[in-house]
Amino acid sequence: MKKLPLLFGMLCALLISHGSASAQKGSPLFPQAPGMAAYTYRYSFPKGVEATLDTIQALGITELEVGGNAFGLAPDSLRKLLDMRGMTAPSVGAGYEQVVENPQEVARVAKILGANYVQVAWIPHEKDNFTFEDAQKAVADFNRAGKVLRENGLTLNYHTHGYEMKPYQSGTLFDYMVRNTDPKYVSFTMDMLWAYHGGQDPAKLLLKYPNRWTTMHLKDMKKGVKGDFTGLMPVENDVALGQGQLDVPAILKAAKKVGIKHYFIEDESPRVITQVPITLAYLKSLKE
Structure with missing residues (x-):
């Protein structure tokens, strides 16, 4: 980690925070500290796990969503x-195949890490063509694996x-998945960018x-970036919160209403x- 860019980012964040806070009045819309998805620092962890954790901790972050491989370390x-x-680490990521083929092992690792949630972020399917059959299989797999995890x-x-936001019947394939997964065993992570990229209003989808959720x-x-149903986008199109297309305040209000338990910057x-310090400052600047 280079110190100069980090200090520069923190300075930018402080300036933005001061300016935004002085311009707005009211109670904080997002009073808590967010967590961090470890994927954000995927290029840094291989160079040094402890140094990267220290960098994240220095930002005031105490919750980390980690990958199932535990950065190559033993989970303990x-x-x-x-x-x-x-x-x-309240949330642990796991691959679809891992969860389907050996949910007991996934559970073992997650419990060592102290997690409450196991997150699957991708359903295998033919490129650019997520079908009803793919959704149907995922529903059955998630119900079965989710029971073991529960x-x-x-x-x-x-x-x-x-990609699961593709039209299906009177709604979308995601609607089908929600209706057909057992609420006792399967819940959802709202990735607000990807929901929006798939043509949905994240706030309305939460509600x-x-x-x-x-x-x-x-x-x-x-x-200016247009979405589609690929679930793919150049990483350069990720911007700090408040600098892009999404109506972040409306989404956060909806998330608060439905009782989202953990928020992770990704x-x-x-x-x-x-960008991360700017995102943190933006969150602090938001008022009800």
Whole structure:
């Protein structure tokens, strides 16, 4: 990690925070500290897990959504590093195949890390062509694996990724998935960028299924970029919150209303050193 870009980003964040806060009055719209999706620092963790954790901790973040591989460490080793920094991992990512083929092992790792949620972010399908059959199979797989995870005290979350927003009957394939997954075993992560990229209004989608969402990825999409049903987009199009197309205040109000339990910043851009502090300052600046 280079210190100069980090200090520059933090300085920008402080300036933005001061200016925005002085311009607005009222109670904070987002009073809590957000968590961080470890994927945001996917290029940094391989260079040094402890140094990257220290960088995240220095931003005032105590919740981390980690990948199922635990950065190549034994799960108990990663748990010790988190404990040493007063950090927790309420959500753990896992691949679709991992969850379907060996949910018991996924549960074992998640429990060592102290997680409550196991998140699947991608359903395998033919490129650019997520079909009803793909959704139907995912529903059956998620119900089955979710039952095993629930028996281990965990909740299976499927993370919206845009391609499941394709039209189906009077709604979308995502509507089909929500209606046909068992609420006892399957919940959802609202990735606000990918829901928007797939043509949905994230705030309205949250309110449409108020009892099915547990976690959220905080992210924004560059102005002028058009979405589609691929679930794919150049990472350069990820921008700091408040600088893109999404109506962040409206989404956060809806998330608060439906009781989202954990919020994680996920910035897929190559500019996280400067963008993450700006996102944090923007969140602090928002008022009811």
